[in-house]
Amino acid sequence: MNESAHVGDFSLLLPVYAGDDASYLRLAFESSVTAQTLRPAEVVIVQDGPVNDALVAELARIESESLVPVRVVRLTENGGLTRALNAGLAECDYPVVARMDADDVSVPQRFARQWALIEEGFDLVGTGMVEFDNDPAQLGAVRVPPVGSERIRNHARSHNPFNHPTIMYRVEALDRVGRYEPFGKMEDYWLGIRMISSGARVENISEPLVKYRVGSGAFARRGGWTEARTEWKLQGAMLKLGFITRAQYLRNVVLKGAYRLMPAWAKKIVFREVVGKGLPGERKSGV
Template sequence: MTQADFSLLLPVYAGDDAGFLRLAFESSVDRQTLRPAEAVLVQDGPVPDALAQEIARIERESPIPVSVVRLEQNRGLTEALNAGLARATHPVIARMDADDVSVPERFARQWALIEQGYDLVGTGMVEFEHDPETTGALRVPPTGPERIREHARTHNPFNHPTMMYRADAIAKIGGYEPFGKMEDYWLGIRLIASGAKVENLAEPLLRYRVGAGSFQRRGGWTEAKTEARLQRAMLRMGFVSRGQYLRNVVVKGAYRLLPAGVKKVLFRRFVGGGLPGDRAQ
Protein backbone atom coordinates (compact mmCIF):
# COMPACT_ATOMS: atom_id res chain seq x y z
CA MET A 1 0.00 0.00 0.00
CA THR A 2 1.53 3.31 -1.06
CA GLN A 3 0.71 6.88 -0.06
CA ALA A 4 0.95 10.23 -1.83
CA ASP A 5 1.04 13.89 -0.82
CA PHE A 6 -2.66 14.72 -0.95
CA SER A 7 -5.52 15.27 1.48
CA LEU A 8 -8.91 13.61 1.37
CA LEU A 9 -11.69 16.21 1.89
CA LEU A 10 -14.96 14.70 3.07
CA PRO A 11 -17.88 16.83 4.37
CA VAL A 12 -20.50 15.29 6.63
CA TYR A 13 -23.83 16.71 7.80
CA ALA A 14 -26.89 15.60 9.79
CA GLY A 15 -28.60 14.02 6.78
CA ASP A 16 -25.78 11.52 6.20
CA ASP A 17 -25.88 7.88 7.26
CA ALA A 18 -23.23 6.47 9.59
CA GLY A 19 -22.96 3.20 7.67
CA PHE A 20 -22.64 5.01 4.35
CA LEU A 21 -19.90 7.23 5.83
CA ARG A 22 -17.95 4.18 7.02
CA LEU A 23 -18.08 2.64 3.54
CA ALA A 24 -17.17 5.94 1.86
CA PHE A 25 -14.15 6.42 4.13
CA GLU A 26 -12.93 2.83 3.90
CA SER A 27 -13.22 2.84 0.11
CA SER A 28 -11.22 6.08 -0.08
CA VAL A 29 -8.50 5.12 2.40
CA ASP A 30 -8.26 1.45 3.43
CA ARG A 31 -9.07 0.02 0.01
CA GLN A 32 -7.15 2.45 -2.20
CA THR A 33 -4.04 1.30 -4.04
CA LEU A 34 -2.74 4.85 -3.40
CA ARG A 35 -3.76 6.31 -0.06
CA PRO A 36 -4.08 10.00 0.85
CA ALA A 37 -1.57 11.32 3.37
CA GLU A 38 -4.36 12.66 5.59
CA ALA A 39 -8.14 12.97 5.76
CA VAL A 40 -10.05 16.12 6.61
CA LEU A 41 -13.63 15.49 7.73
CA VAL A 42 -15.85 18.54 8.03
CA GLN A 43 -18.81 18.05 10.36
CA ASP A 44 -21.23 20.67 9.08
CA GLY A 45 -23.30 21.39 12.19
CA PRO A 46 -24.78 19.03 14.80
CA VAL A 47 -25.18 15.40 13.75
CA PRO A 48 -27.11 12.43 15.21
CA ASP A 49 -25.38 10.28 17.82
CA ALA A 50 -24.75 7.39 15.43
CA LEU A 51 -22.99 9.67 12.97
CA ALA A 52 -20.98 11.38 15.72
CA GLN A 53 -19.87 7.98 17.00
CA GLU A 54 -18.78 6.92 13.52
CA ILE A 55 -16.75 10.11 13.08
CA ALA A 56 -15.09 9.46 16.46
CA ARG A 57 -14.36 5.85 15.45
CA ILE A 58 -12.75 7.02 12.22
CA GLU A 59 -10.57 9.45 14.21
CA ARG A 60 -9.41 6.63 16.48
CA GLU A 61 -8.96 3.82 14.01
CA SER A 62 -7.98 5.40 10.70
CA PRO A 63 -4.69 4.15 9.23
CA ILE A 64 -3.89 7.76 8.22
CA PRO A 65 -4.08 10.99 10.26
CA VAL A 66 -7.61 12.43 10.46
CA SER A 67 -8.45 16.05 11.19
CA VAL A 68 -12.09 16.81 12.02
CA VAL A 69 -13.41 20.34 11.52
CA ARG A 70 -16.56 20.75 13.61
CA LEU A 71 -18.79 23.64 12.60
CA GLU A 72 -21.23 24.63 15.33
CA GLN A 73 -24.06 25.28 12.87
CA ASN A 74 -24.94 23.83 9.49
CA ARG A 75 -23.48 26.29 6.99
CA GLY A 76 -23.97 24.37 3.77
CA LEU A 77 -21.60 22.66 1.40
CA THR A 78 -19.77 25.77 0.18
CA GLU A 79 -18.63 26.91 3.63
CA ALA A 80 -17.94 23.35 4.76
CA LEU A 81 -15.61 22.73 1.82
CA ASN A 82 -13.81 26.05 2.31
CA ALA A 83 -13.33 25.22 5.99
CA GLY A 84 -11.88 21.86 5.01
CA LEU A 85 -9.57 23.41 2.44
CA ALA A 86 -8.28 25.79 5.12
CA ARG A 87 -7.46 22.85 7.42
CA ALA A 88 -5.82 20.61 4.79
CA THR A 89 -2.03 20.49 5.02
CA HIS A 90 -1.14 18.96 1.65
CA PRO A 91 -0.89 20.63 -1.78
CA VAL A 92 -3.47 18.42 -3.52
CA ILE A 93 -7.05 17.72 -2.45
CA ALA A 94 -9.23 14.73 -3.32
CA ARG A 95 -13.00 15.25 -2.92
CA MET A 96 -15.31 12.61 -1.55
CA ASP A 97 -18.92 12.59 -0.39
CA ALA A 98 -20.12 10.71 2.66
CA ASP A 99 -22.36 8.26 0.80
CA ASP A 100 -20.37 7.34 -2.31
CA VAL A 101 -17.81 4.59 -2.91
CA SER A 102 -14.38 5.05 -4.50
CA VAL A 103 -13.03 2.37 -6.83
CA PRO A 104 -9.67 1.04 -5.48
CA GLU A 105 -7.53 2.53 -8.26
CA ARG A 106 -9.29 5.91 -8.32
CA PHE A 107 -6.62 8.01 -6.62
CA ALA A 108 -3.71 6.27 -8.32
CA ARG A 109 -5.21 7.05 -11.71
CA GLN A 110 -5.89 10.68 -10.84
CA TRP A 111 -2.56 11.22 -9.12
CA ALA A 112 -0.71 10.11 -12.24
CA LEU A 113 -2.23 13.06 -14.12
CA ILE A 114 -1.68 15.49 -11.25
CA GLU A 115 2.01 14.55 -11.40
CA GLN A 116 1.98 15.44 -15.10
CA GLY A 117 1.03 19.00 -14.19
CA TYR A 118 -2.78 19.02 -14.25
CA ASP A 119 -4.55 21.32 -11.79
CA LEU A 120 -7.84 19.40 -11.69
CA VAL A 121 -8.65 15.83 -12.63
CA GLY A 122 -12.20 14.45 -12.52
CA THR A 123 -13.48 11.02 -13.44
CA GLY A 124 -16.58 9.28 -14.66
CA MET A 125 -18.92 7.67 -12.18
CA VAL A 126 -21.60 5.00 -12.12
CA GLU A 127 -24.85 5.25 -10.19
CA PHE A 128 -26.20 2.83 -7.61
CA GLU A 129 -29.18 2.94 -5.26
CA HIS A 130 -28.60 0.39 -2.48
CA ASP A 131 -25.82 -2.07 -3.31
CA PRO A 132 -22.60 -0.53 -4.70
CA GLU A 133 -22.03 -3.77 -6.62
CA THR A 134 -25.36 -3.40 -8.44
CA THR A 135 -24.74 -0.40 -10.62
CA GLY A 136 -26.89 1.54 -13.05
CA ALA A 137 -26.40 4.51 -15.34
CA LEU A 138 -22.95 5.75 -16.27
CA ARG A 139 -22.05 9.42 -16.08
CA VAL A 140 -19.23 9.92 -18.56
CA PRO A 141 -17.62 13.39 -18.50
CA PRO A 142 -16.00 15.08 -21.51
CA THR A 143 -12.25 14.54 -21.90
CA GLY A 144 -9.58 16.84 -23.32
CA PRO A 145 -9.29 20.56 -22.48
CA GLU A 146 -11.16 21.79 -25.56
CA ARG A 147 -14.09 19.42 -25.16
CA ILE A 148 -14.27 20.21 -21.45
CA ARG A 149 -14.35 23.97 -22.11
CA GLU A 150 -17.01 23.61 -24.81
CA HIS A 151 -19.13 21.32 -22.61
CA ALA A 152 -18.85 23.79 -19.73
CA ARG A 153 -20.74 26.41 -21.74
CA THR A 154 -23.90 24.33 -21.44
CA HIS A 155 -23.36 21.74 -18.70
CA ASN A 156 -21.17 21.03 -15.71
CA PRO A 157 -18.11 19.28 -17.22
CA PHE A 158 -16.96 17.71 -13.95
CA ASN A 159 -18.51 15.19 -11.59
CA HIS A 160 -17.88 17.09 -8.35
CA PRO A 161 -17.49 14.12 -5.96
CA THR A 162 -14.71 12.75 -8.18
CA MET A 163 -12.50 15.84 -8.27
CA MET A 164 -8.82 15.88 -7.36
CA TYR A 165 -7.28 19.35 -7.56
CA ARG A 166 -4.33 21.48 -6.55
CA ALA A 167 -5.06 23.59 -3.49
CA ASP A 168 -3.23 26.61 -4.92
CA ALA A 169 -5.36 26.54 -8.09
CA ILE A 170 -8.49 26.70 -5.92
CA ALA A 171 -6.99 29.44 -3.74
CA LYS A 172 -6.11 31.46 -6.86
CA ILE A 173 -9.79 31.79 -7.78
CA GLY A 174 -10.94 32.46 -4.23
CA GLY A 175 -12.14 28.99 -3.25
CA TYR A 176 -15.73 27.85 -3.44
CA GLU A 177 -18.31 30.62 -3.81
CA PRO A 178 -22.00 30.34 -2.89
CA PHE A 179 -24.14 29.70 -5.97
CA GLY A 180 -27.23 27.86 -4.83
CA LYS A 181 -26.66 24.17 -5.53
CA MET A 182 -24.32 25.03 -8.40
CA GLU A 183 -21.19 25.97 -6.47
CA ASP A 184 -19.35 23.06 -8.11
CA TYR A 185 -20.27 24.16 -11.64
CA TRP A 186 -19.23 27.73 -10.84
CA LEU A 187 -15.93 26.49 -9.41
CA GLY A 188 -15.19 24.54 -12.60
CA ILE A 189 -16.00 27.51 -14.83
CA ARG A 190 -13.75 29.83 -12.86
CA LEU A 191 -10.93 27.28 -12.91
CA ILE A 192 -11.16 26.89 -16.68
CA ALA A 193 -11.34 30.67 -17.16
CA SER A 194 -8.28 31.14 -14.94
CA GLY A 195 -6.19 29.02 -17.31
CA ALA A 196 -6.00 25.99 -15.04
CA LYS A 197 -4.98 22.76 -16.72
CA VAL A 198 -7.94 20.41 -16.41
CA GLU A 199 -8.76 16.87 -17.49
CA ASN A 200 -11.24 14.07 -16.92
CA LEU A 201 -10.81 10.32 -16.90
CA ALA A 202 -13.83 8.81 -18.62
CA GLU A 203 -13.74 5.61 -16.59
CA PRO A 204 -16.23 5.36 -13.69
CA LEU A 205 -13.79 5.50 -10.78
CA LEU A 206 -16.51 6.42 -8.28
CA ARG A 207 -19.80 4.75 -7.46
CA TYR A 208 -22.39 7.44 -6.86
CA ARG A 209 -25.35 6.81 -4.59
CA VAL A 210 -28.63 8.15 -5.96
CA GLY A 211 -31.99 8.35 -4.23
CA ALA A 212 -35.57 8.67 -5.34
CA GLY A 213 -35.53 12.45 -4.91
CA SER A 214 -32.40 13.29 -6.88
CA PHE A 215 -34.24 14.52 -9.98
CA GLN A 216 -36.85 16.43 -7.97
CA ARG A 217 -33.99 18.39 -6.39
CA ARG A 218 -32.84 19.51 -9.83
CA GLY A 219 -36.16 21.22 -10.50
CA GLY A 220 -38.41 24.12 -9.60
CA TRP A 221 -38.31 27.87 -9.87
CA THR A 222 -35.46 28.26 -7.39
CA GLU A 223 -33.18 26.08 -9.51
CA ALA A 224 -34.34 27.79 -12.71
CA LYS A 225 -33.50 31.20 -11.25
CA THR A 226 -30.11 29.98 -10.05
CA GLU A 227 -29.47 28.64 -13.55
CA ALA A 228 -30.29 32.03 -15.07
CA ARG A 229 -28.03 33.78 -12.56
CA LEU A 230 -25.18 31.42 -13.39
CA GLN A 231 -25.61 32.05 -17.09
CA ARG A 232 -25.51 35.83 -16.51
CA ALA A 233 -22.26 35.42 -14.59
CA MET A 234 -20.82 33.35 -17.45
CA LEU A 235 -21.88 36.06 -19.92
CA ARG A 236 -20.31 38.86 -17.86
CA MET A 237 -16.97 37.06 -17.75
CA GLY A 238 -17.08 36.31 -21.48
CA PHE A 239 -17.33 32.56 -21.01
CA VAL A 240 -20.43 32.39 -23.23
CA SER A 241 -21.64 34.63 -26.05
CA ARG A 242 -24.96 36.47 -25.86
CA GLY A 243 -26.52 33.94 -28.21
CA GLN A 244 -25.28 31.04 -26.08
CA TYR A 245 -26.54 32.81 -22.96
CA LEU A 246 -30.05 33.26 -24.37
CA ARG A 247 -30.19 29.67 -25.58
CA ASN A 248 -28.99 28.30 -22.26
CA VAL A 249 -31.44 30.35 -20.19
CA VAL A 250 -34.38 29.17 -22.29
CA VAL A 251 -33.40 25.52 -22.71
CA LYS A 252 -31.96 24.88 -19.27
CA GLY A 253 -34.62 26.93 -17.51
CA ALA A 254 -37.29 24.87 -19.22
CA TYR A 255 -35.51 21.65 -18.20
CA ARG A 256 -35.56 22.70 -14.56
CA LEU A 257 -39.34 23.12 -14.68
CA LEU A 258 -40.11 19.73 -16.26
CA PRO A 259 -41.58 16.85 -14.22
CA ALA A 260 -38.94 14.70 -12.51
CA GLY A 261 -39.61 11.66 -14.70
CA VAL A 262 -39.11 13.64 -17.91
CA LYS A 263 -35.93 15.24 -16.55
CA LYS A 264 -34.55 11.79 -15.73
CA VAL A 265 -35.07 10.54 -19.29
CA LEU A 266 -33.53 13.66 -20.84
CA PHE A 267 -30.61 13.62 -18.42
CA ARG A 268 -29.81 9.99 -19.19
CA ARG A 269 -30.08 10.63 -22.92
CA PHE A 270 -28.26 13.92 -23.40
CA VAL A 271 -26.15 14.85 -20.38
CA GLY A 272 -24.62 11.93 -18.51
CA GLY A 273 -21.73 14.05 -17.27
CA GLY A 274 -23.72 15.38 -14.37
CA LEU A 275 -25.79 18.42 -13.62
CA PRO A 276 -24.98 20.01 -10.29
CA GLY A 277 -27.30 20.05 -7.32
CA ASP A 278 -27.93 16.33 -6.81
CA ARG A 279 -27.58 16.62 -3.07
CA ALA A 280 -28.65 19.00 -0.37
CA GLN A 281 -26.54 19.82 2.64
Protein backbone atom coordinates in the same frame (compact mmCIF):
# COMPACT_ATOMS: atom_id res chain seq x y z
CA MET B 1 -7.50 -3.75 3.64
CA ASN B 2 -5.02 -3.11 0.83
CA GLU B 3 -1.68 -4.14 2.37
CA SER B 4 0.35 -3.04 -0.68
CA ALA B 5 -1.05 0.49 -0.82
CA HIS B 6 1.19 3.54 -1.11
CA VAL B 7 0.53 7.02 0.26
CA GLY B 8 0.28 10.13 -1.92
CA ASP B 9 1.01 13.73 -0.98
CA PHE B 10 -2.63 14.79 -0.97
CA SER B 11 -5.48 15.36 1.46
CA LEU B 12 -8.93 13.82 1.27
CA LEU B 13 -11.74 16.30 1.99
CA LEU B 14 -15.02 14.75 3.08
CA PRO B 15 -18.01 16.80 4.34
CA VAL B 16 -20.67 15.25 6.58
CA TYR B 17 -23.99 16.69 7.71
CA ALA B 18 -27.10 15.60 9.64
CA GLY B 19 -28.75 14.06 6.58
CA ASP B 20 -25.96 11.52 6.09
CA ASP B 21 -26.08 7.88 7.18
CA ALA B 22 -23.38 6.43 9.45
CA SER B 23 -23.14 3.16 7.52
CA TYR B 24 -22.79 5.05 4.24
CA LEU B 25 -20.04 7.21 5.76
CA ARG B 26 -18.16 4.11 6.86
CA LEU B 27 -18.27 2.65 3.34
CA ALA B 28 -17.28 5.97 1.76
CA PHE B 29 -14.31 6.32 4.10
CA GLU B 30 -13.10 2.74 3.80
CA SER B 31 -13.36 2.76 0.01
CA SER B 32 -11.42 6.05 -0.18
CA VAL B 33 -8.70 5.17 2.34
CA THR B 34 -8.41 1.54 3.39
CA ALA B 35 -9.17 0.02 -0.01
CA GLN B 36 -7.20 2.47 -2.18
CA THR B 37 -4.01 1.44 -3.97
CA LEU B 38 -2.83 5.03 -3.32
CA ARG B 39 -4.05 6.39 -0.01
CA PRO B 40 -4.31 10.06 0.98
CA ALA B 41 -1.72 11.32 3.43
CA GLU B 42 -4.48 12.72 5.64
CA VAL B 43 -8.25 12.97 5.81
CA VAL B 44 -10.10 16.16 6.73
CA ILE B 45 -13.74 15.52 7.61
CA VAL B 46 -15.98 18.56 8.01
CA GLN B 47 -18.95 17.99 10.29
CA ASP B 48 -21.35 20.63 8.96
CA GLY B 49 -23.44 21.34 12.05
CA PRO B 50 -24.92 18.95 14.63
CA VAL B 51 -25.29 15.29 13.63
CA ASN B 52 -27.05 12.30 15.16
CA ASP B 53 -25.52 9.92 17.71
CA ALA B 54 -24.78 7.26 15.09
CA LEU B 55 -22.68 9.71 13.05
CA VAL B 56 -20.95 10.99 16.19
CA ALA B 57 -19.98 7.43 17.05
CA GLU B 58 -18.82 6.66 13.51
CA LEU B 59 -16.67 9.79 13.37
CA ALA B 60 -15.07 8.82 16.68
CA ARG B 61 -14.40 5.30 15.37
CA ILE B 62 -12.84 6.67 12.19
CA GLU B 63 -10.58 9.04 14.15
CA SER B 64 -9.34 6.25 16.42
CA GLU B 65 -8.98 3.42 13.88
CA SER B 66 -7.92 5.10 10.62
CA LEU B 67 -4.73 3.96 8.88
CA VAL B 68 -3.94 7.61 8.04
CA PRO B 69 -4.26 10.77 10.16
CA VAL B 70 -7.83 12.07 10.41
CA ARG B 71 -8.90 15.54 11.52
CA VAL B 72 -12.59 16.32 12.10
CA VAL B 73 -13.52 19.98 11.70
CA ARG B 74 -16.71 20.50 13.70
CA LEU B 75 -18.85 23.47 12.65
CA THR B 76 -21.41 24.45 15.28
CA GLU B 77 -24.11 25.29 12.71
CA ASN B 78 -25.01 23.84 9.32
CA GLY B 79 -23.85 26.42 6.80
CA GLY B 80 -24.09 24.45 3.57
CA LEU B 81 -21.59 22.78 1.28
CA THR B 82 -19.70 25.89 0.16
CA ARG B 83 -18.89 26.93 3.72
CA ALA B 84 -18.04 23.38 4.74
CA LEU B 85 -15.65 22.83 1.83
CA ASN B 86 -13.86 26.13 2.35
CA ALA B 87 -13.54 25.38 6.07
CA GLY B 88 -12.08 21.98 5.23
CA LEU B 89 -9.68 23.36 2.64
CA ALA B 90 -8.31 25.73 5.27
CA GLU B 91 -7.37 22.70 7.39
CA CYS B 92 -5.76 20.61 4.64
CA ASP B 93 -2.00 20.39 5.01
CA TYR B 94 -1.20 19.18 1.51
CA PRO B 95 -1.11 21.15 -1.77
CA VAL B 96 -3.44 18.70 -3.54
CA VAL B 97 -6.93 17.78 -2.30
CA ALA B 98 -9.30 15.03 -3.38
CA ARG B 99 -13.06 15.36 -2.90
CA MET B 100 -15.38 12.66 -1.60
CA ASP B 101 -19.01 12.64 -0.51
CA ALA B 102 -20.17 10.76 2.59
CA ASP B 103 -22.51 8.41 0.73
CA ASP B 104 -20.50 7.43 -2.36
CA VAL B 105 -17.93 4.70 -3.00
CA SER B 106 -14.48 5.05 -4.56
CA VAL B 107 -13.04 2.37 -6.85
CA PRO B 108 -9.65 1.12 -5.51
CA GLN B 109 -7.58 2.61 -8.36
CA ARG B 110 -9.29 6.01 -8.25
CA PHE B 111 -6.60 8.09 -6.56
CA ALA B 112 -3.70 6.36 -8.28
CA ARG B 113 -5.23 7.18 -11.67
CA GLN B 114 -5.91 10.80 -10.76
CA TRP B 115 -2.57 11.34 -9.04
CA ALA B 116 -0.73 10.24 -12.18
CA LEU B 117 -2.34 13.13 -14.07
CA ILE B 118 -1.72 15.59 -11.25
CA GLU B 119 1.97 14.64 -11.43
CA GLU B 120 1.86 15.40 -15.16
CA GLY B 121 0.96 18.99 -14.25
CA PHE B 122 -2.84 19.09 -14.34
CA ASP B 123 -4.57 21.34 -11.83
CA LEU B 124 -7.92 19.56 -11.67
CA VAL B 125 -8.75 15.96 -12.57
CA GLY B 126 -12.25 14.50 -12.48
CA THR B 127 -13.55 11.05 -13.38
CA GLY B 128 -16.66 9.32 -14.59
CA MET B 129 -19.30 8.06 -12.17
CA VAL B 130 -21.64 5.07 -12.14
CA GLU B 131 -24.95 5.29 -10.32
CA PHE B 132 -26.37 2.88 -7.77
CA ASP B 133 -29.42 2.96 -5.53
CA ASN B 134 -28.68 1.03 -2.33
CA ASP B 135 -26.30 -1.79 -3.23
CA PRO B 136 -22.95 -0.62 -4.72
CA ALA B 137 -22.67 -4.02 -6.42
CA GLN B 138 -25.84 -3.33 -8.41
CA LEU B 139 -24.74 -0.63 -10.83
CA GLY B 140 -26.84 1.55 -13.07
CA ALA B 141 -26.28 4.42 -15.51
CA VAL B 142 -22.75 5.67 -16.18
CA ARG B 143 -22.03 9.39 -16.29
CA VAL B 144 -19.18 9.95 -18.75
CA PRO B 145 -17.46 13.36 -18.55
CA PRO B 146 -15.84 15.14 -21.50
CA VAL B 147 -12.14 14.37 -21.94
CA GLY B 148 -9.50 16.80 -23.22
CA SER B 149 -9.23 20.53 -22.55
CA GLU B 150 -11.08 21.64 -25.69
CA ARG B 151 -14.00 19.28 -25.14
CA ILE B 152 -14.18 20.21 -21.47
CA ARG B 153 -14.33 23.92 -22.27
CA ASN B 154 -16.97 23.41 -24.97
CA HIS B 155 -19.04 21.16 -22.73
CA ALA B 156 -18.81 23.66 -19.87
CA ARG B 157 -20.63 26.29 -21.94
CA SER B 158 -23.85 24.32 -21.53
CA HIS B 159 -23.26 21.67 -18.83
CA ASN B 160 -21.09 21.09 -15.79
CA PRO B 161 -18.02 19.30 -17.22
CA PHE B 162 -16.92 17.76 -13.92
CA ASN B 163 -18.54 15.25 -11.60
CA HIS B 164 -17.88 17.17 -8.40
CA PRO B 165 -17.66 14.19 -5.98
CA THR B 166 -14.84 12.76 -8.11
CA ILE B 167 -12.44 15.65 -8.46
CA MET B 168 -8.86 16.09 -7.29
CA TYR B 169 -7.30 19.55 -7.51
CA ARG B 170 -4.36 21.74 -6.62
CA VAL B 171 -5.20 24.19 -3.85
CA GLU B 172 -2.99 26.80 -5.51
CA ALA B 173 -5.25 26.70 -8.58
CA LEU B 174 -8.33 27.17 -6.39
CA ASP B 175 -6.66 30.09 -4.63
CA ARG B 176 -6.22 31.86 -7.96
CA VAL B 177 -10.01 32.01 -8.40
CA GLY B 178 -11.06 32.49 -4.78
CA ARG B 179 -11.95 28.87 -3.87
CA TYR B 180 -15.65 28.00 -3.57
CA GLU B 181 -18.22 30.80 -3.83
CA PRO B 182 -21.89 30.51 -2.79
CA PHE B 183 -24.03 29.76 -5.84
CA GLY B 184 -27.04 27.78 -4.70
CA LYS B 185 -26.43 24.12 -5.50
CA MET B 186 -24.17 25.06 -8.42
CA GLU B 187 -21.08 26.16 -6.53
CA ASP B 188 -19.14 23.30 -8.13
CA TYR B 189 -20.13 24.30 -11.69
CA TRP B 190 -19.17 27.92 -10.99
CA LEU B 191 -15.82 26.83 -9.56
CA GLY B 192 -15.09 24.77 -12.68
CA ILE B 193 -15.98 27.68 -14.97
CA ARG B 194 -13.69 30.04 -13.08
CA MET B 195 -10.83 27.54 -13.08
CA ILE B 196 -11.11 26.92 -16.81
CA SER B 197 -11.28 30.69 -17.45
CA SER B 198 -8.19 31.24 -15.28
CA GLY B 199 -6.12 28.98 -17.51
CA ALA B 200 -5.98 26.03 -15.13
CA ARG B 201 -5.01 22.71 -16.75
CA VAL B 202 -8.03 20.46 -16.40
CA GLU B 203 -8.74 16.88 -17.41
CA ASN B 204 -11.21 14.06 -16.88
CA ILE B 205 -10.81 10.30 -16.80
CA SER B 206 -13.75 8.81 -18.67
CA GLU B 207 -13.90 5.61 -16.62
CA PRO B 208 -16.32 5.65 -13.65
CA LEU B 209 -13.95 5.62 -10.68
CA VAL B 210 -16.65 6.66 -8.22
CA LYS B 211 -19.91 4.87 -7.51
CA TYR B 212 -22.54 7.56 -6.98
CA ARG B 213 -25.47 6.89 -4.67
CA VAL B 214 -28.71 8.07 -6.28
CA GLY B 215 -31.58 8.46 -3.81
CA SER B 216 -35.22 8.42 -4.83
CA GLY B 217 -35.41 12.22 -4.67
CA ALA B 218 -32.19 13.02 -6.51
CA PHE B 219 -33.78 14.35 -9.67
CA ALA B 220 -36.62 16.08 -7.84
CA ARG B 221 -34.00 18.12 -5.98
CA ARG B 222 -32.62 19.37 -9.29
CA GLY B 223 -35.76 21.29 -10.12
CA GLY B 224 -38.23 23.99 -9.14
CA TRP B 225 -38.20 27.74 -9.39
CA THR B 226 -35.33 28.16 -6.93
CA GLU B 227 -33.08 25.97 -9.06
CA ALA B 228 -34.27 27.69 -12.26
CA ARG B 229 -33.44 31.12 -10.84
CA THR B 230 -30.01 29.88 -9.76
CA GLU B 231 -29.48 28.51 -13.27
CA TRP B 232 -30.37 31.86 -14.84
CA LYS B 233 -28.07 33.67 -12.40
CA LEU B 234 -25.24 31.31 -13.30
CA GLN B 235 -25.75 31.90 -17.01
CA GLY B 236 -25.58 35.64 -16.39
CA ALA B 237 -22.31 35.23 -14.48
CA MET B 238 -20.87 33.12 -17.31
CA LEU B 239 -21.86 35.79 -19.83
CA LYS B 240 -20.32 38.56 -17.72
CA LEU B 241 -17.12 36.53 -17.44
CA GLY B 242 -17.01 36.21 -21.22
CA PHE B 243 -17.20 32.43 -21.03
CA ILE B 244 -20.33 32.24 -23.23
CA THR B 245 -21.71 34.42 -25.99
CA ARG B 246 -25.01 36.27 -25.92
CA ALA B 247 -26.54 33.62 -28.20
CA GLN B 248 -25.30 30.82 -25.94
CA TYR B 249 -26.68 32.68 -22.93
CA LEU B 250 -30.14 32.97 -24.47
CA ARG B 251 -30.13 29.31 -25.51
CA ASN B 252 -29.06 28.16 -22.06
CA VAL B 253 -31.58 30.36 -20.25
CA VAL B 254 -34.43 28.86 -22.27
CA LEU B 255 -33.34 25.21 -22.43
CA LYS B 256 -31.81 24.84 -18.98
CA GLY B 257 -34.58 26.82 -17.34
CA ALA B 258 -37.11 24.49 -18.96
CA TYR B 259 -35.13 21.48 -17.73
CA ARG B 260 -35.20 22.74 -14.14
CA LEU B 261 -38.99 23.10 -14.31
CA MET B 262 -39.65 19.63 -15.73
CA PRO B 263 -41.14 16.90 -13.52
CA ALA B 264 -38.55 14.62 -11.92
CA TRP B 265 -39.22 11.66 -14.25
CA ALA B 266 -38.64 13.81 -17.33
CA LYS B 267 -35.44 15.35 -15.94
CA LYS B 268 -34.09 11.88 -15.25
CA ILE B 269 -34.56 10.87 -18.91
CA VAL B 270 -33.13 14.11 -20.31
CA PHE B 271 -30.11 14.09 -17.98
CA ARG B 272 -29.13 10.53 -18.77
CA GLU B 273 -29.68 10.81 -22.52
CA VAL B 274 -28.20 14.28 -23.09
CA VAL B 275 -25.76 14.97 -20.25
CA GLY B 276 -24.73 11.70 -18.66
CA LYS B 277 -23.62 9.84 -21.78
CA GLY B 278 -20.77 12.17 -22.59
CA LEU B 279 -19.82 13.68 -25.94
CA PRO B 280 -19.62 11.77 -29.22
CA GLY B 281 -16.51 9.66 -29.51
CA GLU B 282 -15.93 9.34 -25.77
CA ARG B 283 -15.59 5.87 -24.35
CA LYS B 284 -18.09 4.49 -21.89
CA SER B 285 -16.79 1.64 -19.78
CA GLY B 286 -17.73 -0.29 -16.69
CA VAL B 287 -16.04 -0.35 -13.31
